Amino acid sequence: DAKTTQPPSMDCAEGRAANLPCNHSTISGNEYVYWYRQIHSQGPQYIIHGLKNNETNEMASLIITEDRKSSTLILPHATLRDTAVYYCIGKAAGNKLTFGGGTRVLVKP
Amino acid sequence: NAGVTQTPKFQVLKTGQSMTLQCAQDMNHNSMYWYRQDPGMGLRLIYYSASEGTTDKGEVPNGYNVSRLNKREFSLRLESAAPSQTSVYFCASLLASEQYFGPGTRLTVT
Numbered sequence: 001d002a003k004t005t006q007p008p009s010m011d012c013a014e015g016r017a018a019n020l021p022c023n024h025s026t027i028s029g030n031e032y033v034y035w036y037r038q039i040h041s042q043g044p045q046y047i048i049h050g051l052k053n054n055e056t057n058e059m060a061s062l063i064i065t066e067d068r069k070s071s072t073l074i075l076p077h078a079t080l081r082d083t084a085v086y087y088c089i090g091k092a093a094g095n096k097l098t099f100g101g102g103t104r105v106l107v108k109p
Numbered sequence: 110n111a112g113v114t115q116t117p118k119f120q121v122l123k124t125g126q127s128m129t130l131q132c133a134q135d136m137n138h139n140s141m142y143w144y145r146q147d148p149g150m151g152l153r154l155i156y157y158s159a160s161e162g163t164t165d166k167g168e169v170p171n172g173y174n175v176s177r178l179n180k181r182e183f184s185l186r187l188e189s190a191a192p193s194q195t196s197v198y199f200c201a202s203l204l205a206s207e208q209y210f211g212p213g214t215r216l217t218v219t
Contacts, residue, residue, distance in 0.1 A: 043199050043210025099151035
C-alpha cells in the first residue's frame with residue numbers, strides 16, 4: 001500500500017473551510033485514497049475515498065491532483081465537533097487499512 | 110441496527126491472566142478486523158477475518174488468538190496478558206470500501 005505523509009497537526013477556525021493535505025507520491029494506479037477520522041476515544045469513522053476523480057459527500061470533499069501524488073480533504077464549514085485526528089490512507093481494493101500518524105485537527109471558536 | 114458492538118468497554122487484568130474480547134456486528138458484513146491503538150499512535154492490525162471460517166494474521170499478532178464464531182461474531186483472546194498489551198482494542202467490519210468501527214475496549218494489564 002502507498003506510504004502517505006500528513007502534517008502532524010493544524011488549527012482551523014470554526015465556520016471556515018479546513019483543508020487537510022496528504023502526500024502519496026508512490027501511490028499505484030489501483031490504489032484508492034481513503035480518509036478516516038477519529039474523534040477522541042472513539043473508533044475511527046469513514047469520511048470519503050476516491051481513485052482519481054474528485055469526490056464529494058455530505059461530510060467532505062476530496063480533491064486529488066491529476067498526477068495522483070497528493071490530495072486534499074476539505075471540510076467546508078468546520079465545527080467544533082470536527083476536532084479529531086484525520087487519517088489519509090492509500091489502499092488497493094481488497095487490501096487492509098494501514099493507519100499512520102494522521103493530522104490532529106483542532107477547530108477553534 | 111447497532112452496528113459494531115464490543116464488550117467489555119473497560120478491563121483491568123493482572124499479568125498472566127487470560128481474557129476474551131467480544132465483537133459482534135449486525136450488518137451482515139463478511140470481513141471483520143481487530144486493531145490495537147497505543148497512546149498517541151495510529152491503529153495497528155492484529156488479526157482479520159475475510160469471511161466466516163477464515164482468519165489471518167495482521168501486523169502485530171503475537172500474544173493473541175482469534176475466533177470467527179459465525180458471520181456476526183469475531184473474538185480476540187489474550188492467553189497470558191502482558192503489560193505490553195495495555196492498549197485500546199477496536200473491532201471493525203467491512204462493507205465494500207467502508208470500514209465500520211466499534212467503540213473500543215480499554216484494556217490495562219498490571
